[in-house]
Amino acid sequence: MYKGTNKMQLSRDKWLTEVFFLFLLTLLFTKHAMAQEKVQMVRLAKIKVDPLQLDKYNIALKEQMTTAVRVEPGVLTYYAVADKSDPSHITILEIYADTAAYKSHIETPHFKKYKDTVKDMIKSLELVDVKLIGSAKKPDM
Numbered sequence: 001m002y003k004g005t006n007k008m009q010l011s012r013d014k015w016l017t018e019v020f021f022l023f024l025l026t027l028l029f030t031k032h033a034m035a036q037e038k039v040q041m042v043r044l045a046k047i048k049v050d051p052l053q054l055d056k057y058n059i060a061l062k063e064q065m066t067t068a069v070r071v072e073p074g075v076l077t078y079y080a081v082a083d084k085s086d087p088s089h090i091t092i093l094e095i096y097a098d099t100a101a102y103k104s105h106i107e108t109p110h111f112k113k114y115k116d117t118v119k120d121m122i123k124s125l126e127l128v129d130v131k132l133i134g135s136a137k138k139p140d141m
Contacts, residue, residue, distance in 0.1 A: 013085050040076070041102045045092040046126040053121040054088050060121075061090075064114035072108065074101020 049057045065078040077095035082088075096102040105111055 013083065017081070017083060017091060039098045040132070041094075041096040041099050042130050042132055043094045043096075043102075044128040044130060045094060046128065047090045047092065048123040048125075049088045049090060049118075050121050050123055051088040057090075057118055057121045060114055060117045061092075064110055065092075067110040068105060068108070071110075072101070072105055074098065075105055 061080060065080065068075040069078060074097040075094075076097060077093065079093040080090060081092075082090050094102075096105065
C-alpha cells in the first residue's frame with residue numbers, strides 16, 4: 001500500500017472509478033442505441049498489469065483497440081482508463097453490437113496478437129458483463 005493512503009481511500013477510489021464508468025455508459029448511447037440495448041454486449045475488463053511492463057502493455061492495448069474499432073463493424077466502443085493512484089490497474093469499457101460480434105472479435109488476428117503480446121504482462125483479469133440501464137448524450141457529440 002502507498003504511504004499516506006488507507007483502505008478507506010482505496011475503496012473510495014475504486015467506487016469513484018466504477019461510478020465514472022457508469023457515467024460514461026450514460027453518455028455513449030443515443031436513443032437509437034437504447035432501442036438496441038438488448039442485443040448489445042457491454043463489458044468491463046478489470047486488469048492488473050505488471051508495473052514494470054506498463055508502458056509496453058499500454059502500447060499493445062492501444063494498437064489492439066484502434067485496430068478493432070477501425071476494422072470490425074461489430075466493435076462499437078473501447079475506453080481504457082488507469083487508476084490515478086495505481087496506473088497498473090486498468091479498466092476497459094468494451095461495447096459490441098452483440099455477442100456474435102464479441103465472439104468474432106476474439107478470433108481476429110489483431111486480438112490474438114494482443115493476447116500473445118501481453119500474456120506475461122497481466123497479473124490478473126476480471127471480465128464483468130454489465131447491462132445498460134440508461135444513457136444520455138449531447139446531440140453533437
